[in-house]
C-alpha cells in the first residue's frame with residue numbers, strides 16, 4: 378500500500394488532474410479458495426471521473442439513510458447489475474456501517490449483518506478504536522460485478538479472490554474514511570458462515586491499519602497481523618487455521634526465515650499466509666498482542682531493510698532476529714503433532 382504523502386508528486390497530480398479516486402487494495406486471505414493472492418497495489422480506477430448516482434438506482438427494502446453520500450459511488454457501480462439491498466449497522470461512537478448486496482445474496486447480507494459488530498469489536502480489541510469503523514461492505518452479485526467493483530485491483534485472478542478491501546484517497550495526516558470491503562459472490566458458499574466471519578475480520582483489520590501501512594511494508598507482518606486478528610479467540614485449532622503449514626511441520630520442514638514478500642503470490646501463497654499468521658500468533662503468544670501491535674506500527678509504514686527489522690525486534694521485543702526465529706521454530710515444533 379502506498380500512503381498519499383509518499384506518492385511521487387507527478388503521479389499524485391495525474392490522479393488529481395483526472396479527478397479519479399485512488400484506491401489501495403488488499404486481496405484477502407483466500408486460502409480456502411485458491412491459495413492465490415496478490416500483494417498490495419495501487420492503481421487508478423478505470424471508471425473515469427465520478428458520476429453522481431441517479432435516483433434510478435432501485436433499492437429494495439428501502440431503509441433510512443439510503444441517500445447516505447457514502448452509498449453514491451457504490452450505487453453507481455451496482456446500479457447496472459440490478460436492485461440492491463442496504464442494511465445499516467450501528468457502531469458505537471461512529472457513523473453506521475453500511476452493508477450492500479443484491480437480492481440473490483440476502484443470506485450473505487444477513488450473516489454479515491450479524492457478524493459485523495462483533496468483528497469490529499474484535500479488531501478494536503487489538504488495534505484500538507481509532508479507525509474508520511464505518512466501512513461500506515458490498516457482496517458482489519456475480520463474477521462480472523465483482524470484477525467491476527474491484528477493477529482497481531487490475532488483477533486477472535479477481536474471480537479467485539474471496540474479498541478485497543479498498544481505501545479511497547485521503548489527505549496526509551488524516552484518517553481514511555472512504556473504505557470498502559467487497560466480497561466475491563461465491564465467498565460464503567465456498568468458505569461457509571464461519572469462514573465469512575473470519576474473512577470479514579481479516580479485511581476489517583486491513584481497513585483499521587490502513588493509515589499505519591505504507592507501500593512495501595513486509596507482507597509477513599501485514600497479512601500475518603490481519604490473519605492473527607481474524608483468528609484470535611475464535612477457538613480454531615492450529616491445524617485448522619494452518620493445514621498446509623501443519624503438513625510441512627509433520628514432515629519436519631521448518632521455515633528457515635521470515636516469509637519473503639514474493640511468497641505471498643503464486644501457488645504457495647496459502648502456505649505463506651499460514652506461516653505469516655503463525656509468526657504473529659507466536660509473537661502475540663510470547664510477548665502479548667499489544668507488543669505485536671507496536672511492532673506492526675513500527676514496521677508497516679513502508680519498506681524495511683533487514684537492519685531496520687532487526688532494530689525493531691530489539692527495540693520492541695528485546696530479542697535479536699536469530700532469537701525470534703529460534704523461538705518461532707520452537708513454538709512451531711511444539712505444534713507439529
Ligand SMILES: [Zn+2]
Pocket residue numbers: 403404405406579583599600603
Ligand atoms: Zn489480507
